[in-house]
Amino acid sequence: MHEGVARAVENVSFTLKEGEMLGLxxxxxxxxxxxxLSIMRLLPPGGRILNGEIIVDNEDLVKKTDxxxxxxxxxxxxxxxxxxxxxxxPVIRVGEQVAEAIVEKEKVAKTEALRxxxxxxxxxxxxxxxxxxxxxxxxxxxxxxxxxxxxxxxDPRIVIADEPVTALDVxxxxxxxxxxxxxxxxxxxxxxxxxxxxxxxxxxxxxxAIMYAGKIAELGNVVDVYKDSWHPYTExxxxxxxxxxxxxxxxxxxxxxxxDLTSPPSGCRFHPRCPFQDETCRTRDPELRKIGPDHYxxxxxxxxxxxxx
Amino acid sequence: xxxxxVKRGVSALITLALALVLNFFLFRIMPGDPTRxxxxxxxxxxxxxxxxxHQFGLDQPLWVQFVLYLQNLFVGNLGVSFxxxxxxxxxxxxxxxxxxxxxxMGSSMGVALIIGVIIGTIAAWKRESKFDIGAVVxxxxxxxxxxxxxxxxxxxxxxxxxxxxxIAGTIxxxxxxxxxxxxxxxxxYHMTGPFVTLTLSFLGFYFLIMRDSILDxxxxxxxxxxxxxxxSDRKILFRHAMRNAMLxxxxxxAVEVTYLFGGATMTETVFSWYGIGRLIYEAVVMAxxxxxxGIFVVMSVLVITANFCADIVYAxxxxxxxx
Amino acid sequence: MAAQVSTxxxxxxxxxxxxxxxxxxxxxxxxxxxxxxxGLVIVLSFVTVAIAAPWIAPYDPFAFVGDPFLKPSPSHILxxxxxxxxxxxxxIYGTRISLLVGLVAxxxxxxxxxxxGLVSGYLGGSVDNLLMRVTDLFIILPxxxxxxxxxxxxxxxxxxxxxxxxxxxxxxxxxxxxxxxLSLKERxxxxxxxxxxxxxxxxxxxxxxxxxxxxxFANGMIAIxxxVLSEAGLSFLGFGDPSSPxxxxxxxxxxxxxxxxNGYWWYIVPPGLCIMFLVMGFAFISYSTDQILNPRxxxx
Numbered sequence: 001m002h003e004g005v006a007r008a009v010e011n012v013s014f015t016l017k018e019g020e021m022l023g024l025x026x027x028x029x030x031x032x033x034x035x036x037l038s039i040m041r042l043l044p045p046g047g048r049i050l051n052g053e054i055i056v057d058n059e060d061l062v063k064k065t066d067x068x069x070x071x072x073x074x075x076x077x078x079x080x081x082x083x084x085x086x087x088x089x090p091v092i093r094v095g096e097q098v099a100e101a102i103v104e105k106e107k108v109a110k111t112e113a114l115r116x117x118x119x120x121x122x123x124x125x126x127x128x129x130x131x132x133x134x135x136x137x138x139x140x141x142x143x144x145x146x147x148x149x150x151x152x153x154x155d156p157r158i159v160i161a162d163e164p165v166t167a168l169d170v171x172x173x174x175x176x177x178x179x180x181x182x183x184x185x186x187x188x189x190x191x192x193x194x195x196x197x198x199x200x201x202x203x204x205x206x207x208x209a210i211m212y213a214g215k216i217a218e219l220g221n222v223v224d225v226y227k228d229s230w231h232p233y234t235e236x237x238x239x240x241x242x243x244x245x246x247x248x249x250x251x252x253x254x255x256x257x258x259x260d261l262t263s264p265p266s267g268c269r270f271h272p273r274c275p276f277q278d279e280t281c282r283t284r285d286p287e288l289r290k291i292g293p294d295h296y297x298x299x300x301x302x303x304x305x306x307x308x309x
Numbered sequence: 310x311x312x313x314x315v316k317r318g319v320s321a322l323i324t325l326a327l328a329l330v331l332n333f334f335l336f337r338i339m340p341g342d343p344t345r346x347x348x349x350x351x352x353x354x355x356x357x358x359x360x361x362x363h364q365f366g367l368d369q370p371l372w373v374q375f376v377l378y379l380q381n382l383f384v385g386n387l388g389v390s391f392x393x394x395x396x397x398x399x400x401x402x403x404x405x406x407x408x409x410x411x412x413x414m415g416s417s418m419g420v421a422l423i424i425g426v427i428i429g430t431i432a433a434w435k436r437e438s439k440f441d442i443g444a445v446v447x448x449x450x451x452x453x454x455x456x457x458x459x460x461x462x463x464x465x466x467x468x469x470x471x472x473x474x475x476i477a478g479t480i481x482x483x484x485x486x487x488x489x490x491x492x493x494x495x496x497x498y499h500m501t502g503p504f505v506t507l508t509l510s511f512l513g514f515y516f517l518i519m520r521d522s523i524l525d526x527x528x529x530x531x532x533x534x535x536x537x538x539x540x541s542d543r544k545i546l547f548r549h550a551m552r553n554a555m556l557x558x559x560x561x562x563a564v565e566v567t568y569l570f571g572g573a574t575m576t577e578t579v580f581s582w583y584g585i586g587r588l589i590y591e592a593v594v595m596a597x598x599x600x601x602x603g604i605f606v607v608m609s610v611l612v613i614t615a616n617f618c619a620d621i622v623y624a625x626x627x628x629x630x631x632x
Numbered sequence: 633m634a635a636q637v638s639t640x641x642x643x644x645x646x647x648x649x650x651x652x653x654x655x656x657x658x659x660x661x662x663x664x665x666x667x668x669x670x671g672l673v674i675v676l677s678f679v680t681v682a683i684a685a686p687w688i689a690p691y692d693p694f695a696f697v698g699d700p701f702l703k704p705s706p707s708h709i710l711x712x713x714x715x716x717x718x719x720x721x722x723x724i725y726g727t728r729i730s731l732l733v734g735l736v737a738x739x740x741x742x743x744x745x746x747x748x749g750l751v752s753g754y755l756g757g758s759v760d761n762l763l764m765r766v767t768d769l770f771i772i773l774p775x776x777x778x779x780x781x782x783x784x785x786x787x788x789x790x791x792x793x794x795x796x797x798x799x800x801x802x803x804x805x806x807x808x809x810x811x812x813x814l815s816l817k818e819r820x821x822x823x824x825x826x827x828x829x830x831x832x833x834x835x836x837x838x839x840x841x842x843x844x845x846x847x848x849f850a851n852g853m854i855a856i857x858x859x860v861l862s863e864a865g866l867s868f869l870g871f872g873d874p875s876s877p878x879x880x881x882x883x884x885x886x887x888x889x890x891x892x893x894n895g896y897w898w899y900i901v902p903p904g905l906c907i908m909f910l911v912m913g914f915a916f917i918s919y920s921t922d923q924i925l926n927p928r929x930x931x932x
Binding site: 323324327328331335336338449450452453454455456457458461462464465468469470476564567568569570571572574575578586589590592593594596598601604605608609612613616 | 765766768769771772773774775776777778780781782783784785857861864865868869870880883886887891892893894895897900901903904907908909911912915916
Binding site: 040042071086091136 | 536556
């Protein structure tokens with residue numbers, strides 16, 4: 001590993017429609033979390049937004065000052081982190097952690113905020129008496145519910161869920177996903193669901209953006225992208241997941257490793273691992289172009305490949 | 310929690326037991342006549358000498374002596390002083406001296422802690438700023454200074470040149486006071502020098518540890534959560550970061566009491582402050598072994614108790630231990 | 633579908649070259665830290681002064697070369713002490729003693745601490761328990777008063793000071809070495825070494841010690857700091873050797889001469905500053921070394 005500037009996210013562009021769930025998928029290190037943190041302007045020191053716009057309710061978040069962002073955070077957009085042990089402060093009661101956002105942002109009294117916290121707990125399926133417990137007293141799945149309750153505290157319009165179920169076992173995963181879907185419906189939330197697990201997206205999302213090495217490979221309606229994938233990466237990802245109902249075939253993984261973002265490959269970033277790469281791919285970095293009513297792909301040879309397959 | 314406290318309590322008792330054993334053997338290994346360490350030389354009258362020989366069983370085998378030593382300890386008999394001609398050690402240690410040392414140590418530890426914690430927190434927040442670098446350099450410098458030299462410098466600058474503080478002593482010799490406030494004022498006036506010295510010498514340490522602790526806490530995930538919630542900087546810093554960063558500090562406080570004894574010894578000696586620290590120095594110079602043995606016992610008890618109290622406080626602060 | 637075949641070559645480097653490489657890597661990182669460089673410069677300067685003392689000092693530190701209590705002047709940069717010896721020369725020569733005692737005492741401290749830590753960590757069980765209890769005891773008891781008590785029993789002199797410092801200071805190193813040993817004990821290579829029948833001593837020497845060494849080095853700098861400060865304190869209180877005056881002893885004489893109450897700043901300030909800077913030098917080195925060797929700190 002050496003030092004340098006990593007262009008973690010490049011030319012990522014998508015629209016989140018109101019009330020829809022957009023999935024952001026890709027391998028670890030492809031830039032999904034960075035995108036999410038950028039939206040909330042939470043990049044760590046050393047990270048910078050070079051250019052671009054983030055428009056929410058007709059306002060560009062990139063141009064906001066620190067103070068304005070503080071205001072916007074949690075009120076307009078909130079984020080649910082992977083509820084690993086550390087995302088919640090271990091020495092403060094969970095109810096207070098949920099309530100403090102309400103107190104700070106809506107200037108209500110603490111007792112009122114705690115009352116709302118209790119309601120939120122019920123909303124996410126937790127016993128409301130548990131607001132006075134500490135994080136370590138909860139199991140992984142319940143901690144995730146706490147995180148969700150906390151994220152909903154100030155009635156945000158957008159919720160970003162960053163790998164919300166990755167650390168949980170499959171049974172709990174399903175329950176939490178169902179909860180998310182139900183909440184989204186009930187509260188008309190717009191959700192960005194970040195995960196590396198395509199099956200999760202398939203179950204819950206309306207649209208999906210597949211990211212690779214900091215760029216969007218394919219974007220569009222979930223059905224279109226899954227059933228009619230154009231980008232070789234998308235196709236590889238989908239076939240990498242074995243399906244019980246599908247035909248029996250060899251388990252196929254994608255050879256190679258994701259690139260080092262301080263010195264990405266020339267041309268199309270995926271070309272070293274792409275079975276169809278040729279001269280153009282090595283030199284030309286493809287742009288995202290429209291190939292259907294709600295389907296975009298960034299590949300040099302979309303149509304040609306489809307004819308060959 | 311109860312299990313935890315019981316465990317720590319037992320541990321403290323075992324350590325105390327070891328300390329008492331060490332104390333016994335330390336003074337018995339002295340080259341020369343072992344009787345001297347307990348009974349003394351010409352400074353103690355023959356009658357008292359006889360009584361002591363009997364009390365401490367000096368004409369008996371070692372293990373009997375040890376048993377008698379423990380028995381005497383139990384009833385609070387720490388022997389008699391050489392330099393004070395037979396005065397019981399207990400009356401020398403407990404009383405004025407202990408009080409003076411407590412006041413000095415307690416106040417400087419408290420002030421140093423508060424300032425160190427607050428400045429440490431702010432410096433960590435403003436990492437690499439002029440404030441931070443200045444504070445770190447200041448702390449490193451005061452930490453590197455020998456305590457006694459710092460005391461001498463303070464006497465030199467503030468006592469000799471500026472005449473702001475008295476050069477030595479706990480109270481002005483030979484003065485009479487019309488009321489307790491005058492007395493307190495004179496007392497505090499004399500305490501200024503040693504207090505400033507002791508506080509300054511520990512400030513740096515607290516600061517550096519707290520700053521370190523907070524920087525560690527900053528790398529935790531829940532700090533990102535707090536920031537994502539759009540909380541004010543103050544809330545994030547003092548409510549989320551500090552509460553967690555204080556935990557290692559509490560464990561440290563117990564260790565601090567240990568260091569404080571050393572610092573107090575030096576400071577009291579330099580400023581002629583009538584306390585336990587200075588007593589150690591005097592007893593060492595005058596080869597007053599019973600007093601030294603007695604101080605060892607008292608010191609051990611104090612330090613071990615302080616550690617145990619810190620354990621209790623820690624258990625209260627960290628909810629993870631409670632259950 | 634192409635089949636992928638890969639072979640992994642195992643390159644075993646001679647231990648000497650491994651050390652050299654690690655040292656070089658360490659030095660490359662160390663060179664970049666400002667504090668580290670400053671610390672090194674300071675320490676090396678003092679070492680130079682100590683070695684070159686006979687050539688730098690204008691007078692013999694024990695000779696009576698003038699009237700007592702002379703103020704600083706061109707012929708006596710720091711004036712003279714209460715019996716007419718040149719203070720500047722005494723401070724220069726004091727570098728030797730302070731540095732020497734600091735290094736020797738800390739070496740013994742580290743040596744003792746390492747041995748105890750290794751034994752305790754490696755053997756475990758009741759030996760470990762007992763040793764750790766004793767270690768806890770020495771950590772908890774105040775160092776300076778304990779040192780004073782021991783010094784009063786043993787008597788004055790440099791050797792006694794060194795003994796006292798080592799006997800009381802080994803605890804920090806012991807604890808650290810022990811925890812390292814414990815974690816290394818569980819590593820596969822230790823088990824492998826035992827499995828092929830190496831004696832315990834061989835296992836410790838060949839596998840555990842090299843891995844413990846870097847940490848001990850960083851800790852060593854702190855040990856030197858403690859040793860220098862302890863020696864200064866003990867000397868100041870009168871336990872040093874008048875025939876080998878360290879900076880602490882010079883201050884002892886200064887105090888006896890009433891330098892503080894009479895305002896002889898030239899007698900008090902220089903020795904103290906020397907102690908301070910030497911300590912700072914080692915502290916900086918320790919800090920920089922710690923930053924490099926402790927991966928947890930690098931994350932910040």
